[in-house]
Amino acid sequence: MARALRVTCLMVVVLACGGRPAEARWAFLDWMEELSGPGPFTGGPGLVATVCNFRDLRGAFSEDKRKPCFYFDFRHVEAKDSDNFREFGEVGATSYDFGATWQLYRPIEVGVGGGFVRFAANGESTTKFTLAVPRLAVKPLLMLTPTRHWGGTWAKWASVPKLYVRESVILGNLKATDFGVAPGLSTFDVDNDQVTSFGLMLDFTELWR
Numbered sequence: 042m043a044r045a046l047r048v049t050c051l052m053v054v055v056l057a058c059g060g061r062p063a064e065a066r067w068a069f070l071d072w073m074e075e076l077s078g079p080g081p082f083t084g085g086p087g088l089v090a091t092v093c094n095f096r097d098l099r100g101a102f103s104e105d106k107r108k109p110c111f112y113f114d115f116r117h118v119e120a121k122d123s124d125n126f127r128e129f130g131e132v133g134a135t136s137y138d139f140g141a142t143w144q145l146y147r148p149i150e151v152g153v154g155g156g157f158v159r160f161a162a163n164g165e166s167t168t169k170f171t172l173a174v175p176r177l178a179v180k181p182l183l184m185l186t187p188t189r190h191w192g193g194t195w196a197k198w199a200s201v202p203k204l205y206v207r208e209s210v211i212l213g214n215l216k217a218t219d220f221g222v223a224p225g226l227s228t229f230d231v232d233n234d235q236v237t238s239f240g241l242m243l244d245f246t247e248l249w250r
Contacts, residue, residue: 071240073118076211078229079129079162079220080120086241087116089178089203091142093250109141112152112176114242128227129220132162138173147191148180148200158211163221169211176207178242200247206239 073082093110120132140154154173159166182199183191190196211234217227 071116071118071238071242073134073238074236075120076215076229076234076236077231078215078217078227079132080236082118082120082132082134084116084118084240086202086243087114089114089242089244090246091244091250092246093144109143109152110150112138112140112142112154114138114154114156116238116240116242129217129222130163132160132220135159135161136171138171138176140173140176142176142178148183150178152176152178160215160220165219165221167215167219169213169215171212172210173207174210176205178203178205180204197248197250200250201243201245203242203244204239205242206237208235208237210235 070086071084073080075081090113091110092112093108115135115137117133117135119134120129136156136158138154138156140152140156142150142152142154144150152173153175155171156173157168157170159168180200180203182202183196186196186199214230214232215234216231217229218224222229
């Protein structure tokens with residue numbers, strides 16, 4: 042079982058990094074799918090904080106294996122070079138997400154959450170609420186560490202980098218004018234746009250768990 046999970050993790054890394062120009066790989070540490078208009082978006086690693094010390098939970102969540110953790114994600118990605126660059130220009134997206142996550146296996150957790158994303162382009166900005174369903178996080182270095190060493194200091198450091206994949210819904214209406222595009226120059230107008238994100242996040246709170 043552990044070996045199969047490690048192989049799966051390595052495949053995720055290869056798929057995330059393979060097939061990209063060498064000079065662009067660092068930009069793909071964080072990637073968000075193209076909206077129905079601008080994008081796709083790329084950036085450096087995001088940051089995440091995870092809190093799991095909920096000892097006083099009762100009822101259905103009283104057992105350790107059912108206790109959720111609370112997470113907070115911060116990411117910033119940009120759309121610079123794409124087919125839509127001439128139309129939308131450089132678009133920045135800064136997102137803040139939070140929610141609950143459950144540890145299925147020490148290196149794997151799955152959760153749901155929400156938050157908001159702020160788009161900025163051409164001197165204009167707009168903020169939209171988001172839903173993240175589901176959110177999957179994997180600790181690749183911990184997967185490659187023998188289970189007999191999971192109780193040591195190395196295991197905590199190995200848990201800091203996390204690969205994640207998430208399906209997000211940007212709630213409400215987005216249109217070209219939200220990105221500073223003059224009226225009539227674009228037909229981009231969408232409700233509840235759904236996008237996929239994946240990449241690397243750093244969670245230094247793992248050092249104190």
